[in-house]
Amino acid sequence: MPTWPGSLPQKQFAGLEDKDTPAVLRTPMDTGPSTRRNRFTAVKREVTVPLILDGTDRQTFDNFFRSTLKNGTLSFDWEDPVTDSTVTFAFLGPPRWTLVAGGSTSNRLWETTLNLEIQP
Template identity: 35%
Template sequence: MTTLVSWPARLPLPTFDGYALEPQDATSRTDMEAGPARQRRRFTGTPTRIPVRWRFRDVDFATFEAWFRLKLADGADWFAISLLGGIGIAAHEARFVGQGNAPYKAVPGRGGVWIVTSVLEIRERPMLDEGALDILLAEDVSGLLAAIDALHSTVHAGLPGANPW
């Protein structure tokens, strides 16, 4: 088993500009001669594509280029990166799929800034499990969050000696 390469900690994460989650279709649809079409799930795990954009300084872009070539085998390998999703920023396994024939596009800007755009393919997006979903569907979420905040305040601020830090 190989070790997954990580996104370099010294490089920024993608910006919000142009960021989107684009899940691939997991269903198959068959139009019928009469009546409604039939639709079924074909896959339980489908990749998600995420258009990304980075804003790099010169030294960051040089680091990115070398990392892409030397650590990712010119973008062929999967890597670990923290990305935004429905549960917040979480670890993902991603690889570059790019746009067209290029794995990424780098455009120089003013003041030694590079704008790098690409599309990442995510193996499986982290999301709520079924138990958490059932709680959120059955409970008053705002009341639940208020109770958690109140408990946090009581434990960490209200109880004497409860916080060892």
């Protein structure tokens, strides 16, 4: 299983969001309250991770995403932002980058938000 590159930022991302995928199925009844039941026995979590990388780290990330993860089709191990235990992540889509500071290729600053899921 691939792992998040050690040279890239690891944790403590200001602005990180973490939410469970909706797991309750509600069924309206003819009379009385709706019934509720779990749709899944294991719930995925969706995590958005904001990143700002310099040009060198952006190249490392691009190589990891495109080559190691085959354009995001493979899962990877990384630390859970809540428990610090190692869990399996998958990309929900490719990142979209914004240039926030120019300069030489290695000194440019790039901003993105990674849309990930933590797989049960």
